[in-house]
Amino acid sequence: MSKTLTIMLLSGAAENEDAEFATRLALAAQDKGHKVQMYLFGNAVNISKKETPIEGDLHIQQRLVDHIEPTKSFDRLAEIISRGGDVSTCHTNEHARGIEFREYVEGVKWGDVGGSFTKYLMTSDVLLSVGH
Amino acid sequence: MLFFVNKPEEGILDRIALIGGDEDKALLLVGDAVTFGTSFWEDRLEDLGVEDIYVNKSSLEARNIELSDGCEVVDYDEIADLLLGGDEKIVSL
Amino acid sequence: MLNSVCCVVAKPLGVEQGTLGIRSAWACHQNGFETKLVYAEEGVWCAIGNPGYHTSLLKDLLDEDGEVCVVREDLERRGIAPESVFEGVQVIPASEVAEICEDVETVNYF
Numbered sequence: 001m002s003k004t005l006t007i008m009l010l011s012g013a014a015e016n017e018d019a020e021f022a023t024r025l026a027l028a029a030q031d032k033g034h035k036v037q038m039y040l041f042g043n044a045v046n047i048s049k050k051e052t053p054i055e056g057d058l059h060i061q062q063r064l065v066d067h068i069e070p071t072k073s074f075d076r077l078a079e080i081i082s083r084g085g086d087v088s089t090c091h092t093n094e095h096a097r098g099i100e101f102r103e104y105v106e107g108v109k110w111g112d113v114g115g116s117f118t119k120y121l122m123t124s125d126v127l128l129s130v131g132h
Numbered sequence: 133m134l135f136f137v138n139k140p141e142e143g144i145l146d147r148i149a150l151i152g153g154d155e156d157k158a159l160l161l162v163g164d165a166v167t168f169g170t171s172f173w174e175d176r177l178e179d180l181g182v183e184d185i186y187v188n189k190s191s192l193e194a195r196n197i198e199l200s201d202g203c204e205v206v207d208y209d210e211i212a213d214l215l216l217g218g219d220e221k222i223v224s225l
Numbered sequence: 226m227l228n229s230v231c232c233v234v235a236k237p238l239g240v241e242q243g244t245l246g247i248r249s250a251w252a253c254h255q256n257g258f259e260t261k262l263v264y265a266e267e268g269v270w271c272a273i274g275n276p277g278y279h280t281s282l283l284k285d286l287l288d289e290d291g292e293v294c295v296v297r298e299d300l301e302r303r304g305i306a307p308e309s310v311f312e313g314v315q316v317i318p319a320s321e322v323a324e325i326c327e328d329v330e331t332v333n334y335f
Contacts, residue, residue: 114251
């Protein structure tokens with residue numbers, strides 16, 4: 001039976017494994033036919049924004065690049081949305097980080113805890129919060 | 133009651149006792165918290181009434197640790213089943 | 226569908242997650258969810274009537290009949306007298322937290 005999973009993610013990419021775990025779990029749940037909603041809270045708002053790649057040499061050792069790349073969650077977030085996942089942010093936390101003006105990953109919605117998150121809860125079977 | 137644990141801090145055990153009381157308990161260990169799956173913690177988790185321990189496969193593979201016999205290794209697909217397949221209360225610690 | 230939530234604030238005042246915890250509790254309470262807010266561990270420092278945003282939102286929550294409690298043993302471990310706790314916040318023994326959590330469908334630490 002299809003259910004609805006809401007993930008409240010509280011960590012950004014790279015600081016720990018939370019964002020990678022949450023996005024991989026979301027994709028796995030979708031693979032099994034479940035609906036996924038993600039609310040990006042606290043530092044997690046950082047993964048809601050499009051990556052701005054730099055040009056030229058990264059000046060980072062390749063082994064470190066290989067270590068970092070899987071923790072970036074922008075592409076997985078876009079995939080979750082392209083598969084019908086509903087993802088929104090806490091715009092207040094974006095504001096606190098000075099990034100509210102930056103462009104979202106395709107499909108991410110501007111949101112707030114009182115509106116977006118509680119709307120998700122109303123249709124959730126399971127809430128999982130992932131943070132440190 | 134299924135406890136989602138992603139931090140390796142010892143205080144997590146107090147949280148499990150505080151929230152779980154006498155309820156049946158299972159742990160889903162991910163990230164650095166997979167270290168709770170080693171034999172060092174086995175007796176203390178048993179004393180807390182933890183009956184089942186599930187350990188995220190990819191988190192385990194990233195670490196050079198050995199799990200105690202009672203642990204079950206689960207991939208993301210199985211974690212989705214654990215979280216959404218039953219009606220257990222999920223506690224995010 | 227989820228109708229009831231317990232938010233446990235375990236981080237001290239200066240950590241953003243404590244604020245996210247009370248904001249979540251407030252949002253859920255205001256939108257009709259049965260909501261409980263528990264201060265535990267270092268989170269008890271948020272319940273002592275500090276000046277600023279956290280206490281102002283706590284006051285709003287209590288004024289709107291929000292259910293808020295703090296764990297007595299966690300106060301004692303930090304040398305905080307129960308009388309210092311913000312008016313309206315119930316001081317409860319740790320043994321009662323499990324009962325509170327039994328009554329809700331989801332429990333989330335902040």
